[in-house]
Amino acid sequence: MQKKNIARYALMIVFIFVLTVIQTTLLHSAEVFGVIPNLLLSCVVCYSLIKGDSKAIVFGIVCGLILDFFGGRTVGINTLLCIYTALLCVLLHGGLFNNNAFVAMLFIFVISIVYELLIYFFNIFIWGYRGIWYALIYKILPGSVYTALTALLIYPVLKLLAEEWLQKPGRRNFLR
Amino acid sequence: MLVVTLVITVVIFILMGVSFAMIRGGSSFTGANVAGVVVSPVQKFFSSIGSSVGGFFEFISDAKDYKEENKILKDKTEQQAQTIREMESYKLENQRLRALLDLKDSHQDKDMVGCEVIAKDPGNWFDAFTIDKGKNYNIKTNDVVVTNGGLVGRITEVGDNWARVVAIIDTDSSLGAVVTRTQDIAIVDGDLSLSDRGQCKLSSLTDTTGLVVGDEVETSGLGGIYPKGLLIGTVREIKNDVTGYSQYAIIDTAVDFERIREVMVMRMHAE
Numbered sequence: 001m002q003k004k005n006i007a008r009y010a011l012m013i014v015f016i017f018v019l020t021v022i023q024t025t026l027l028h029s030a031e032v033f034g035v036i037p038n039l040l041l042s043c044v045v046c047y048s049l050i051k052g053d054s055k056a057i058v059f060g061i062v063c064g065l066i067l068d069f070f071g072g073r074t075v076g077i078n079t080l081l082c083i084y085t086a087l088l089c090v091l092l093h094g095g096l097f098n099n100n101a102f103v104a105m106l107f108i109f110v111i112s113i114v115y116e117l118l119i120y121f122f123n124i125f126i127w128g129y130r131g132i133w134y135a136l137i138y139k140i141l142p143g144s145v146y147t148a149l150t151a152l153l154i155y156p157v158l159k160l161l162a163e164e165w166l167q168k169p170g171r172r173n174f175l176r
Numbered sequence: 177m178l179v180v181t182l183v184i185t186v187v188i189f190i191l192m193g194v195s196f197a198m199i200r201g202g203s204s205f206t207g208a209n210v211a212g213v214v215v216s217p218v219q220k221f222f223s224s225i226g227s228s229v230g231g232f233f234e235f236i237s238d239a240k241d242y243k244e245e246n247k248i249l250k251d252k253t254e255q256q257a258q259t260i261r262e263m264e265s266y267k268l269e270n271q272r273l274r275a276l277l278d279l280k281d282s283h284q285d286k287d288m289v290g291c292e293v294i295a296k297d298p299g300n301w302f303d304a305f306t307i308d309k310g311k312n313y314n315i316k317t318n319d320v321v322v323t324n325g326g327l328v329g330r331i332t333e334v335g336d337n338w339a340r341v342v343a344i345i346d347t348d349s350s351l352g353a354v355v356t357r358t359q360d361i362a363i364v365d366g367d368l369s370l371s372d373r374g375q376c377k378l379s380s381l382t383d384t385t386g387l388v389v390g391d392e393v394e395t396s397g398l399g400g401i402y403p404k405g406l407l408i409g410t411v412r413e414i415k416n417d418v419t420g421y422s423q424y425a426i427i428d429t430a431v432d433f434e435r436i437r438e439v440m441v442m443r444m445h446a447e
Contacts, residue, residue, distance in 0.1 A: 020298070034372045131369055
């Protein structure tokens with residue numbers, strides 16, 4: 001069991017690493033309306049909804065730190081936001097509805113709007129730049145829609161890695 | 177009977193003589209010509225039928241060979257197309273690298289190193305990217321990054337084999353500038369609503385400035401980071417600010433930030 005856990009965590013790390021590389025390289029060639037999705041935020045929400053326990057917080061810390069490191073700005077903002085995102089999803093896990101990729105999409109859309117608004121506020125607004133409507137219409141909303149759509153790919157893969165793979169090999173209903 | 181035979185023989189000899197004489201003289205013998213005129217179209221018709229029929233049977237017998245040959249040729253064409261695509265890519269890379277080399281030659285007084293862009297900012301808010309050289313090439317914070325087009329930005333963070341560059345169109349960027357034609361001093365700021373279009377804002381201009389669309393803007397050398405005379409861009413639009421006392425302009429940057437692949441770092445602080 002211990003070996004299986006190590007293998008699963010190793011796979012998770014590889015998965016996050018791959019997503020980080022994609023987000024900082026290839027994804028910029030797939031910009032839609034000038035925005036790219038936040039794959040790691042999508043990952044945090046999906047994982048938290050799937051697991052619903054304290055591991056999700058750790059996952060949030062890892063993804064948040066990566067976003068902070070690769071963003072090259074003040075370290076901590078993304079980490080804090082990812083931790084609270086994970087916490088919120090854990091608290092709502094299974095409480096209101098059955099989790100699936102479409103619920104994850106809805107969650108990601110709403111959380112992404114709040115998340116990006118806070119990033120805008122802490123990184124841009126407080127330094128004197130206004131233009132909230134531009135930010136909302138051209139950055140936050142399209143970015144949130146794009147990020148939400150990534151759940152259709154990320155949720156099934158994380159479900160496979162986090163819950164089913166190495167634990168319940170018989171089950172393969174990835175979207176539910 | 178014998179007489180008739182002799183007469184015919186004589187006539188034939190005469191014909192032979194006449195035809196020999198005509199052929200030697202360069203003209204065709206009338207009888208042969210008549211025969212040729214009449215028969216040759218028929219011969220041509222049958223000959224063409226013959227070659228068509230022969231060609232048809234040949235085609236059937238060679239069909240398998242044609243199929244293989246077609247496949248080989250298709251593969252070859254695809255390979256050649258791939259080679260052409262690769263060559264086009266190398267050609268473009270070569271042009272970019274040559275331009276960078278020219279840039280290095282034109283700034284021989286500066287210590288420059290060529291770098292490749294390896295990653296971009298993971299979010300949608302900032303215009304920053306990562307290059308493939310860092311401390312290992314003696315790159316330091318606040319070193320200036322340029323391309324053959326003009327100014328790109330400055331180094332804000334350095335790792336062992338990487339460095340982070342903040343572009344001049346980033347909202348965090350602000351630098352001293354001068355309008356080349358009028359020598360008016362101004363400030364170039366990054367702006368969130370302009371950065372997507374590769375533009376930035378030229379501010380702190382007075383309303384007496386004789387700025388016109390198309391004016392070139394370059395670094396002023398004030399501020400201590402960017403050296404004087406690096407091209408920033410050209411004025412696209414001039415506007416009055418909300419107070420009405422000063423103007424600002426929108427600048428098209430000289431660098432295409434969407435397609436930036438290779439850059440040069442000016443090692444301003446190298447030991």
